[in-house]
Amino acid sequence: MVNDFRGSGPNRLGRLTPEERGLLESMVMISPDLLEVLACPVCRKPLVLRGEDSLKCNECKRVYPIRNDIPILLEAEATIEQL
Numbered sequence: 001m002v003n004d005f006r007g008s009g010p011n012r013l014g015r016l017t018p019e020e021r022g023l024l025e026s027m028v029m030i031s032p033d034l035l036e037v038l039a040c041p042v043c044r045k046p047l048v049l050r051g052e053d054s055l056k057c058n059e060c061k062r063v064y065p066i067r068n069d070i071p072i073l074l075e076a077e078a079t080i081e082q083l
């Protein structure tokens with residue numbers, strides 16, 4: 001029997017195979033092409049992906065949520081991130 005070291009131990013998540021990694025990345029539906037056309041509705045600056053479920057404008061610091069893979073680019077829905 002083959003000893004599958006990935007199946008046990010506390011570091012399971014730290015030992016992702018390339019296949020598993022690719023699967024996780026494919027779950028992020030916002031593609032670079034889409035990002036290029038997304039702009040902040042307030043200041044018209046390009047948005048950057050922040051985590052997996054929000055887009056951030058580095059100009060005005062507004063963070064727009066992504067719900068069901070759809071970016072909600074509404075000023076009323078945005079939160080302003082204070083640094």
Ligand SMILES: [Zn+2]
Nearest residue numbers: 040043057060
């Ligand atoms: Zn902005």
